Amino acid sequence: MQKPLNVLNQNIGKRVIVELKGNREYRGVLxxxxxxxxxxxxxxxxxxxxxxxxxxxxxxxxxDNVIYISPP
Amino acid sequence: MQKPLNVLNQNIGKRVIVELKGNREYRGVLxxxxxxxxxxxxxxxxxxxxxxxxxxxxxxxxxDNVIYISPP
Amino acid sequence: MQKPLNVLNQNIGKRVIVELKGNREYRGVLxxxxxxxxxxxxxxxxxxxxxxxxxxxxxxxxxDNVIYISPP
Amino acid sequence: MQKPLNVLNQNIGKRVIVELKGNREYRGVLxxxxxxxxxxxxxxxxxxxxxxxxxxxxxxxxxDNVIYISPP
Amino acid sequence: MQKPLNVLNQNIGKRVIVELKGNREYRGVLxxxxxxxxxxxxxxxxxxxxxxxxxxxxxxxxxDNVIYISPP
Amino acid sequence: MQKPLNVLNQNIGKRVIVELKGNREYRGVLxxxxxxxxxxxxxxxxxxxxxxxxxxxxxxxxxDNVIYISPP
Amino acid sequence: MQKPLNVLNQNIGKRVIVELKGNREYRGVLxxxxxxxxxxxxxxxxxxxxxxxxxxxxxxxxxDNVIYISPP
Structure with a gap:
């Protein structure tokens, strides 16, 4: 069991994909x-x-606009 | 009577279907x-x-975008 | 006078119809x-x-997506 | 001066019209x-x-979906 | 400087126009x-x-649906 | 550094433009x-x-409907 | 690890791009x-x-309407 914010914390300094509403995607280092x-x-x-x-x-x-956050 | 978050807790480590707004569906292990x-x-x-x-x-x-969560 | 959550509580174990936004309806046991x-x-x-x-x-x-809950 | 919830309270046991978003209307006893x-x-x-x-x-x-509540 | 709710309070018993989302307008006594x-x-x-x-x-x-409230 | 509400406060008694969602604009004295x-x-x-x-x-x-507030 | 509001604070006095919902973009000094x-x-x-x-x-x-804030 991992809390969502803890998983975010483990990805600090790593590359992530962030999908937002409106068909927007950001790829970068968290x-x-x-x-x-x-x-x-x-x-x-x-x-x-x-x-x-x-x-x-x-x-x-x-x-507010985030759908999901994921490592690539 | 089961609280929704307790039911989520019982499904940790199990496969679930998550339906989101916008005709999106995720299938994976919670x-x-x-x-x-x-x-x-x-x-x-x-x-x-x-x-x-x-x-x-x-x-x-x-x-925010979740419609339902269900075991497959 | 009955509080909405109390009415939900009285329907535990009974069949209900749940209408959600987006023309979705769920029928099942609460x-x-x-x-x-x-x-x-x-x-x-x-x-x-x-x-x-x-x-x-x-x-x-x-x-968040519920419009109404009703016994069938 | 009457608080909206007090007016609701005065209508307990009486017929009301409830208009919801999406051109939905419910008529019944509050x-x-x-x-x-x-x-x-x-x-x-x-x-x-x-x-x-x-x-x-x-x-x-x-x-969440209520627009207005009114006696008929 | 007048707080919005104080201005509402000053209009109790007076006629107001209330514009709601969805091209709805109500005119009546507050x-x-x-x-x-x-x-x-x-x-x-x-x-x-x-x-x-x-x-x-x-x-x-x-x-929730109010855009503005105004004396006529 | 100025807090948004402080800037509003400094504009009390002055003319402002308020843009709302839905292509609505109000111009008046705050x-x-x-x-x-x-x-x-x-x-x-x-x-x-x-x-x-x-x-x-x-x-x-x-x-809720405000996009921006600005002196003209 | 930097908190989003701290990053905003570091950009006070600097030029930023602010993208809002509805294809609106503001460019100015924060x-x-x-x-x-x-x-x-x-x-x-x-x-x-x-x-x-x-x-x-x-x-x-x-x-409420912000999608992202970024230095140019």
């Missing part, structure tokens, strides 16, 4: 989170409808 | 949860509109 | 609930747009 | 409520798009 | 409110898409 | 607010899809 | 925030569907 699942990603690629749209050195994602 | 119904799944298959889209060794699903 | 109206159903039939789609020996429904 | 405006209705008629769809001896309506 | 902006209206006219649809001697409106 | 960003506007013009629809001597806007 | 991710932006450009629509000397953005 640098932080809080209990609302707000996330900090580094070196993040933003994909919309499977197309790479832009890259962000750093991005804060609002937890 | 590895964790919290009171918001955020879930940790292992060996998860992601189906969108009944098509297998990808597999995840590990995925954290946000409880 | 086995549990919590204050968020998360529900545990046993021997549940899932109907989408009035078509029987599948049956679940056990299902946890998230209260 | 038998209970809680602070979330979850409601218990008895002898309830369910109308969808102004068509009588079914009747329920008893129904628990989730407050 | 008889009560609570901190969620749930409202009690008396002698209320319900307009949908600018058409008068019905009148209610009394209606409890759920605050 | 007369009050609360921590939910519910707002009191005086001498407010309501624009829907960039068309002036009506004016309100006084309007209480529900914070 | 001047404040609160725990709901309500934001204060200075010298902000508002882009809708990638078109510059207007500029705001000062804007308070409601956190």
């Amino acid at each position: 640098d932080g989170y809080d209990p609302h699942m707000n996330l900090v990603l580094k070196s993040a690629e933003e994909h919309v409808n499977k197309q790479l749209r832009q890259t962000h050195e750093l991005a804060i994602l609002r937890g | 590895d964790g949860y919290d009171p918001h119904m955020n879930l940790v799944l292992k060996s998860a298959e992601e189906h969108v509109n009944k098509q297998l889209r990808q597999t995840h060794e590990l995925a954290i699903l946000r409880g | 086995d549990g609930y919590d204050p968020h109206m998360n529900l545990v159903l046993k021997s549940a039939e899932e109907h989408v747009n009035k078509q029987l789609r599948q049956t679940h020996e056990l299902a946890i429904l998230r209260g | 038998d209970g409520y809680d602070p979330h405006m979850n409601l218990v209705l008895k002898s309830a008629e369910e109308h969808v798009n102004k068509q009588l769809r079914q009747t329920h001896e008893l129904a628990i309506l989730r407050g | 008889d009560g409110y609570d901190p969620h902006m749930n409202l009690v209206l008396k002698s209320a006219e319900e307009h949908v898409n600018k058409q008068l649809r019905q009148t209610h001697e009394l209606a409890i409106l759920r605050g | 007369d009050g607010y609360d921590p939910h960003m519910n707002l009191v506007l005086k001498s407010a013009e309501e624009h829907v899809n960039k068309q002036l629809r009506q004016t309100h001597e006084l309007a209480i806007l529900r914070g | 001047d404040g925030y609160d725990p709901h991710m309500n934001l204060v932006l200075k010298s902000a450009e508002e882009h809708v569907n990638k078109q510059l629509r207007q500029t705001h000397e000062l804007a308070i953005l409601r956190g």
